[in-house]
Amino acid sequence: MWIMLGALAAGAPTPSELEELLLGVAAGDREALSGFYARTRTAVYGLALSYLRSGHDAEDVTQDTYLRVWDSAPASRPQGKPMAWLLTIARNLSLM
Numbered sequence: 001m002w003i004m005l006g007a008l009a010a011g012a013p014t015p016s017e018l019e020e021l022l023l024g025v026a027a028g029d030r031e032a033l034s035g036f037y038a039r040t041r042t043a044v045y046g047l048a049l050s051y052l053r054s055g056h057d058a059e060d061v062t063q064d065t066y067l068r069v070w071d072s073a074p075a076s077r078p079q080g081k082p083m084a085w086l087l088t089i090a091r092n093l094s095l096m
Contacts, residue, residue: 013039018082026073037066040083044090051094058094065090 018039024032044065048058068089076085 015080015082022073022076022082025069033070040086044086047087047090048094061090061093064093
C-alpha cells in the first residue's frame, strides 16, 4: 500500500484533471485514455501488487482495469473521485 501512496504523492493528478480525461474516455477518445493511464498506472499497479504479490498478475489486473475503464466510462457519473473509482475497479479485479 505504501507504494501506491508514494506514487500518488509524487506529482499526483488532480481529481478535476482525471474527471476531464474520463469524460474524454467516455466519448471514445483514445488519447484521453492514454493520458488517464499515464497519470494513474503506478497507483493501479501498486494496489494490484499489494493484493496479489505477483508482478505478472498485477500487470494483468492493471491491463484489465483499463479495459474496464474503457468499457465503463460512458456509464459512469463523475462525482469528484475518479481515483477512488479507478482503484475500486483494480481492487475488485485483484480479489477476483
